Amino acid sequence: MKFNAINQKHINKLKQLCGENNVFTDQESVYKYSKDETEDLSFFPDLVIKPKNVREVSAVMKYCNEHLIPVTPRGGGTGLSGGALPVYGGVVLSTERLNSIIEIDERNLQATVEPGVITEVFMDAVSEKGLLYPVDPSSKGSCFIGGNMAHGSGGPRVVKYGTIREYVLNFEVVLPNGDIIWTGANTLKYASGYNLTQLLIGSEGTLAIITKIVLKLIPRPQHNILLMCAFPTNEDACAAVSAIFRAGVTPSALEFMERRGLEWVIEYDKLNFSVHVDAQAYLLVEVDGNDMDMLFADCEVINGVVEKHRCIEVLFADSSIQKEEFWKLRRVLPVSVKSNSIYKEEDTVVPRANLPQLVKGIKEIGKAYGFESVCYGHAGDGNLHVNIIKASMTDEDWKNRLKDGIKEIFELTVKLGGTISGEHGIGLVQKDFMPIKYSEIHLNLMRGIKQVFDPNGILNPGKIF
DSSP, X not given: OOOOOOOHHHHHHHHHHHOGGGEEOSHHHHHHTTOOSSTTOOOOOSEEEOXXXXXXXXXXXXXXXXXXXXXXXXXXXXXXXXXXXXXXXXXXXXXXXXXXXXXXXXXXXXXXXXXXXXHHHHHHHHHTTTEEOOOOOTTTTTOBHHHHHHHTOOOTTHHHHOOGGGGEEEEEEEOTTSOEEXXXXXXXXXXXXXXXXXXXXXXXXXXXXXXXXXXXXXXXXXEEEEEEEEESSHHHHHHHHHHXXXXXXXXXXXXXXXXXXXXXXXXXXXXXXXXXXTOSEEEEEEEEESOHHHHHHHHHHHHHHXXXXXXXXXXXXXXXXXXXXXXXXXXXXXXXXXXXXXXXXXXXXXXXXXXXXXXXXXXXXXXXXXXXXXXXXXGGGTEEEEEEEOTTOOHHHHHHTHHHHHHHHHHHHHHTTOBSOSSSOOTTTXXXXXXXXXXXXXXXXXXXXXXXXXXXXXBXXXXXX
């Protein structure tokens, strides 16, 4: 696709559309929006624009489409697949000023929000009303809810409450040509033609720009219990995961953490936690509900299951402070790993009964290529994050051979019945691996959808395909 370079005439027009103070071309702004949380990648936009409402987004898209200027939508910049990186320059369209919680409808258990609302801010707002929005990615304190939609973000509580797809009822979106539409209806059922709402979830800003979101809410459980279970091997911990479900318990969260990752967390954040001398892995298990007797009964079942899988210690969080400390171990883990080494983060997902084979295979691939790895993630739904550590790899091997090792990890994942991303998305960094999972028939169908929505290819170009 041939794009046009931005000139002063374009800059002046965009300032006219969104206001002089909302279009940025200075070096500091351009640098800030050239990066997200994806390793060390950086692509500089020509300008950054911050519209305040759907009309301004529409006007920007219409103008850029007519003049063949690429537009990269951006939320909180917390993505891990390069989805918000402007690889062709042009315009970065930030949604940070579209940040209103428009309505929390307690009668219908729904809420309407703009995409720039920080996820945790929204979660806290509905919690104050006794309600729950259970989609809580690790970056919830800084990520935008619109970005969560674009990437199909998950989090620990997917295991009980379902994915983000189960909480989205309707979108207001701006199409690449500037048209504004609602994609569906604010109803719990929808069987009226193609479901455009579901199509746009996980489309990574390549089809349209989300400007309003209608979400489903549920009543907030009154109680929860949190356990930390230590195991002598990664495989023992992973094998216990599916066994817990087979025993009839559905935890509200079930997280896996390797010993080395925990040790780095303790050092990095000075947390007060002692890793058991014989433990190589932990499961963080939460159950929630409204009847404490039932929750204690669930914990007894969980305790019996993990004992059969060689669990060597079970810790109960006996206060809200200790619960927060246990959760902090998990949430800080990705940050601590990144602070300790040159790294790459991959996002794998398999049927949860196949987790032991996955984690064992990842370690074997690492030995073959000379890299180390720290694995953690949402074991309850089979989603394992793999932080690849440079360790003793030479710079040349890191640059040239590592990609082959990552390819083998994804080949193993697919062989085990999984796919190449559970919640981080494809974006820029994973698109070369798409043929591992998808045939040309699949990819051409996806390319055809992109062509229908965005015939000029201006919206987030260079992603997914």
